[in-house]
Every structure is written in C-alpha cells, then in structure tokens.
Amino acid sequence: MSLIQPHNPAAGAERHYGDRQEFMTESTPANMHFHVVSGGARLFKSLPDGRRQIIGFASRGDVLPAYPCTHYHYSAEAMHTLRVACVPAPYLRHLHETSPGACAASLHTARQLLIGLHGRLLMLGRQTARERLAAFLIGQGTRMGQDALWPVDPAISRADMADFLGLTTETVSRLLSAFHREKLISRQRRAIHILDLDRLRAIVAHSG
Amino acid sequence: MSLIQPHNPAAGAERHYGDRQEFMTESTPANMHFHVVSGGARLFKSLPDGRRQIIGFASRGDVLPAYPCTHYHYSAEAMHTLRVACVPAPYLRHLHETSPGACAASLHTARQLLIGLHGRLLMLGRQTARERLAAFLIGQGTRMGQDALWPVDPAISRADMADFLGLTTETVSRLLSAFHREKLISRQRRAIHILDLDRLRAIVAHSG
DNA sequence: CGCCACCTTGACAACTTTCAAGCCTAGTGG
C-alpha cells in the first residue's frame, strides 16, 4: 500500500502528528510533499455526507506527493503517531527536471501504484465482501514479501478495513468471525494471523 | 478516460483490429506499447469466472503502456474498429532514460491517471448505483472539456457501462429509464444526452 | 422481411446494510 518508494530523504522540516490527526486535506492548496519518517497514515477520500473510502495506507519511506501542485486530491491522517518530513514541491519538481534517474524512479512507483489500483477497481467493482476481505488479508500477510506471513497491521481497525474494502464494520466483523470458524485465520487479542493461505487464495480467485 | 496522453507518434508497425478483438491480454508477456491512432478500445481486468471490470476506455492519442515490461496487467479489446501503432518497449524506455522531458511527461500523465483512479475507488466503494451512473454521464458529457455537453459515446453499450460502474446491465437500464422519466437525460436512438447537468451533479455529490 | 444482438421491464432472491443491543478490553481514577 505504499504510495511512492523512498527517494533520498529530502531536506525539510519534520513534523509530528498524534492519533487521527489530519495533516493533509482534500481540495486544500498543496505546496508540500510529505515523506513518512515513522508511523503510519491513512489516505482517503470522502463524500460530503461522510462516507469515506480509504485509498491506501502509508508507512515509513512512502512519499505522499502533492501532484497537481495546486490542491491535494485526497486527505491523510495519522494512525497512532506519525513523523513526516516536509518536502517543498518545487524541490522535487526541480529534481525531476534535472535528474532523469529521479524522474524515472517516480514514474516507476507511480506505475506500480497504477497496477495496484487497477486490481482494487476489480475488487471493489466485481468481488463479493467475502472475496474482498480474503484478498485484503492476503495482501496484509504478504506485505513484507512472499517469504513470511505477517499478521494484519494491528493499527488497522475494523472501520479501516471496512473503509478500505467498501464495506461496513459489521460486515467485516461477521466475515472475520466466519473465517475464524472455518479455521482460515486465528484471532488473539487484536492480532489476526493467516492459518490457511491457500484456501484464502481460492476464495479470492474462484468464487468460493 | 485516456490512459496516457500523446507522445510523439513513435515509429512502429501499425495494426488493425475489428470489433471486440482482443489485442492485449492480461498476464501475457509484454514487449510492446500500443499507441491508439484511431478508433476506441476497452481496457479491462477479469476474474476467472468471467466477471469483468472495465478499467477505462482509450481513444485516439492514448498510449497503452506495457509497464512492468514483463507482463501486461490488464486486457484490451477494440471497440468497433481500431488502429494502433506498436511501440517497442525498449524504445520508450530509452527515451525516458535520455530525455527528462519525455519522462516528466509520462510521469505527469501517470499521475493524472492516479487521480482519476482514486476518484473511481471512492465511486465503486462508496457510491450507490444511481450516484455512479450520474457520475458516469457527467464524465461522458464533459469529456471534451467543460464548454460543451457531449452525448455518451455511442460505442459504449449498456454492458460497457455496467462493467465500468460495477453494476449489471439491468440495473443500468433501469436507472437510465428512471433518469429519463425524471427528465435528467434524453434518449433518442442509442444516443443519450444530458438535459439537466446541475441535477445530475446534485445526485453525485449529495446522496440524491 | 426476418433474424440477431441489444435493450427494457418484471418478479423474485440474495447479499449487504441498517438499527440495536450487548460484550470485551484497555486505560483511568478512586
């Protein structure tokens, strides 16, 4: 769910934010990129009546760019605590104009993001709640690479999963209970571990 | 719905495709970019059981890039007739590595696509069928700029709208009838015209 | 003129949400 892979840590003031503090607001003038130093952030868009869709999660090393350079086109808020470095937009622009390597790197990450979003379009448009949650759990489990299975990031609440998957917290909760009954996952405290990756994969691909 | 804005028309063989011919297939080795010379194309991803989600439509000037340079990550098929110029992947890569301007242009279009996709995530995840269709009609009406209102591209069928919006053709058809009854649109032949843009906008933003 | 693909409409079913309790857990203050 990263937004843009690491650039050189750019010079710029560092800022701290507390739990649920919004540090980037949609439709607000944009002149800063934010480079996540530590902690995590939710990136989201919302409708006037409060419905919200999480676009992605950002963590250490990700850059939240202010692309159109006029306004941010989504909002971002801290999960637990967050430290970001502010990168002036002109700085990165200048870097892109002068260094082909930097520009190519940004292009590469933008394209990776596009691929991910195309997949999520398919998920939100055509998959059932059960399939979406299974896909999310797999994504969380393999987020550090295919070698090991990680538990779901404990900073991600039911409400976050729901906003990410286009569901309600109740539906997420019910499905997690179902997966637990079916021994696909284990739940201890808030931690969710994958027990049967293959069967989860079958749920996503096929309509199981 | 364009995929990538015009580059210099690159050298490369030109190809013709007939209605519904698939010229780019997901998970297939990728070594060519396609530059649309004329006609239109549907870009989509599908699930093993046939459910499909249209990612976007491509028309004259758009470039369908083979980014990860190993496999295409979505499929594309001709709408009616299509002419594309094939651009060898190494050609564009070389251009990006040597010309900062070309790379910056690609980055810019990739970012525009990202912004569009973020909006569609919100649409598919959180908006009702009625809101989605209204948003689609507005997008079609203003696709050539804010000055004039265009009818929906007649090459786009009910099934296309459904696959784009994550709905069924029946739902699309019922909603179009409802919009017609409410005098929001007119339907003559296959052509759909917007009659009341403001009210359509109200449906999208607010939950009307 | 007739066929075929696409579109429309209806009735019904299914999935997901909504509304409403109740529960658990962690953090707080007595």
Add this chain to the structure above:
DNA sequence: CCACTAGGCTTGAAAGTTGTCAAGGTGGCG
C-alpha cells in the same frame, strides 16, 4: 488494586438495494 468508562468489536433481526432469471421489445443488417 480494582471498579468504571469509553471505544471498538460482535451478533441479531429486519430492511433495502442490487443481482438473477425470465420474458418481451426494438432496431439494424443481411
């Protein structure tokens, strides 16, 4: 140290939106 409280999580029952299945309608093209 323990009870209390607040927020998040779980579960149930009912409602609503959208999908499914099925039957016509319509227009274009051979």
